[in-house]
Amino acid sequence: MPGVSVSARVEQVYRDESRRILATLIRxxxxxxxxxxxxxxxxxxxxxxxxxxxxxDNPRTWLVSTGRFKAIDVLRRRARFNASRPLLIAQLEALEQADWSDEDVEDDRLRLIFTCCHPALAADSQVPLTLREVCDLTTEEIARAFLATPTTIAQRIVRAKAKIRDAKIPYQVPTLAELPERLDSVLRVIYLVFNEGYSASIGAELTREELTREAIRLGRLLMELLPEPEVMGLLALMLLHESRRPARTSADGELIVLDEQDRSLWNTELIEEGCALIERALSTGRFGPYCLQAAIAAVHAEALSAQETDWLQIVGLYDVLLAAVPSPVIELNRAAAISKRDGPLAALALVDGILQRGELLDYYLAHSARAEFYRQLGRAEEARGAYRRALELTQQLPERRFLEGRLRALK
Structure with a gap:
């Protein structure tokens, strides 16, 4: 790449390839x-x-080979000074003889996801471990996704790594017979990866395109393995959301809410692919939460303008989704749809009910939604308080600027 310094090239390769390289080295x-x-x-x-x-010419292959040789050096040193020398020698010989090619690397991240989602691991450890190792999310970012503390997440990750080592959990994609019992965790992981890329929990950028791109790639790989309705639903959901990304920020990086987006910027190819997938999934009659969420996204995608959105249909889909998967976050999203169908007062009552139960108290979107409903009702002082609380809870800079702009407008 002419004009790019070597240090900048190394940084770029780290951003683009480090997790693939790590997955291969773990294998x-x-x-x-x-x-x-x-x-x-x-x-x-x-x-x-x-x-x-x-x-x-192929930095990824070079880095895998170099990392492998460095690991061999480490194991040789350990073998000289460790009492359990025969075990280390066996590990060293296996590593020296290990065969791999660059083609293997593409599938290694999917193998790693299945390893991290092995049923022998505690359910509350599987997703945090995968997000940390496969996607390089920090414990702070993962904690925000789970509404948990970084210390709790770090402890779960350490325990999961120890379990994989001690139980010798295999690093492989399971057989077709084993896939269904592992599917829920893997779908959840891929969805959380996509969410972190679509709306980063922290930092100067609203989106992290490398994460959304990777999640969609993993979704396609998974669909090749197991073309189940929920796999189709998740891939459709990601494609439909990703179709809006070019319109979600202004030229200077400012957040643009859905109602105000220029829909001519939406990616029609992704919309067509996503809508075809969800139609195919729903036609099976065997669908779950990812299909329902994708159906909601499809209703938005098919509306030529915000005013033409079929909110009656969206609320109906949220009713079915909430019955299938009771969740305060889904309740919050449904409240936003209710505000469009029945007005902000009805929606405000729903959000207040969620908060009064003690749920989503530290979730900034609950408070920003509440602030928006107050603003629409002309209750400026209460809107200010809710916007301030939302600002206290978010570290995402474009979101902060958006909320600050709303707060200034109230004055």
Whole structure:
């Protein structure tokens, strides 16, 4: 890449490829911590070697090979000084003889997701471990997704890694017979990855395109393995949301809410693919929450303008979704639809009910929705209080600027 410094190229490769490289190293080494150490060693060496020798034609292959050799060096040192020498020698010999090709790397992240979602792991550890290892989300970002503390999430991840090591959980995509029992966790992981990319929980950018792109790629891979209605539904949901991304921010990065987006910027190819997928999934008569959410997204996608949105149909779909998956977040989304169908006063009562139950008290979107309903009702002082509370709870800079703009407008 002419005009790009080697250090900038290394940083770009780290952003684009590090999690694929890590997934392959975990498969080769069978050890999360050793793989992470080897990954960082490989990138450290790259900074020096690429300055001297130039950037290789296939940086990913170079980094996997370098990381593998670094891990071999570590195991050799351990074998010299560790009492359990025979075990280390066996691990070292297996690593030296391990066969891999660059084609394997594309599937390694899917293998890693299934490893992290193995039924032997505690249910509350599977998704945090996957988000940390597969997607490089920080414990703080994962904690925000789960409305939990970073310490709690970190402890779950440590316990899950230990379980994989001690139980020798295999690093592989399960057989077709085993897939269904693992599917729910894997779908949830891919969805959370997409959500973090579509609306980043923290930082200067509203979206993280590398995460939405990766989630959609994993969704396509999963559908090749198991073309079940809910897999189709999740892929359709991600495609339909991703279709709006070009219209979600202004040229200077400011947030644009759905009602105000320029729909001519929506990606029609993704909309057509997503709508066809959800139609196919619903026609089976076997659908669940991802299909229902995709159906809601399809109603939005098919409306030529915000004013033409079929809110009656959307509320009906939310009713079915809420009956299938009781959740305060789904209740909140339904309240937003109710505000369009029945007005802000009815929606405000629903959100107040959620908060009075002690749910979503630390979820900024609940307070920003409440503020919006107050604003529409002309209750400026109460709107100010709700906007301020939402601002206290979000670290996403475009969201903060949007809320601050709403707050200033009230004055």
């Amino acid at each position: 080769l080494l069978g050890d999360f911590d050793l793989a992470e150490e080897a990954l960082h060693e490989a990138f450290f060496v790259a900074v020096e070697r690429w300055q001297r020798d130039g950037v290789p």
